[in-house]
Amino acid sequence: MSKFAEWVVSAFESLTPDRSGIFSDAHAQSMSDWRVKQQAMVTGSGAAAAAIPVAHLATMSADVVFLMNRMSVCAYGIGAIIGGTAQSRDFLEEEDFPNILAVWAGDDDVDNMLTSKMVVDIAAQVGGKMGAKLIGKTIAVAGGVMLGKELSAKVSAKVALKFASKLAAKAAGGFIPFVGAAIGGGINLWFITSIADAADRYYRFKLEVARTA
Structure with a gap:
């Protein structure tokens, strides 16, 4: 790995x-409001970081760290809204975001x-309503x-590859005066929107398992 x-x-x-x-912040919000708020934050950050050609290379690192943090917050917030609306309780887990990253990165396993035929199988493994936080x-x-507390090698490689391809375009685009900011903001928007879509799919599956258990 590089x-x-x-x-x-x-x-x-x-x-x-x-x-x-x-969960406290997000569960009572509408899905559209939550997503728009996260999109606005990272789009503004990405645009600001890429606003000045050449100097953008020094600001990209902080912007990427901010983006990663917002991706996790956005994902868990979507889970809070889906779980809170349907079950009025918090069923967020530490393993949720790594799983969402795997979905986002295209891990086939x-x-x-996350298919309807697996709902009953996983529900049987977690056993009962108290198992909602084991899904x-x-x-x-x-x-x-995961391997212990770390991402497994196969998921790490897929996540890193997906990030690298987009960030390379972001770095190159930042050299173009005036256009760089739009490219930086647009790429951040793609990241947050695509992770939100992955989180939505994951948590709707998790909800079905929780209801079946």
Whole structure:
């Protein structure tokens, strides 16, 4: 794995989102309001970081770290809204965001688990309503998402590759006067929107499992 790929994976693994705080903040909001708020934050950050050609290379690192943090907050917030609206309770887990990253990065093992035919199987494994906070862990183990507290090699490689391809375009675009800001903001918008879509799919599946357990 390249140094950049290692940095991307390490940055994601170092995130410590306050899940309880995110649930309190997000669960009563509408899905559209929550997504628009997250999109506005990262679009503005990306545009500002790429506003000045050449200097943008020095500001990209902080912007990427901010983007990663907002991706995790956005994802957990979507879970809070889906779970809070349907069940009036917090069913967020530490393993949820790694699972969502795996979905977002196109990991086939996890992607194939999020199907209607797997709902009953996973519900049986977690066993009962109290198992709602074990669903994410069950998916992470079965899908090979994590190795201990770290992303597995296969997921790390996919996540790093997806990040690298977009950030390369962002770095190159930042050299273009006036256009760089639009490119930087647009790429950040793509990141937050695509992770939100992955989170929405993941948590709707998780809700079905929780209802079946």
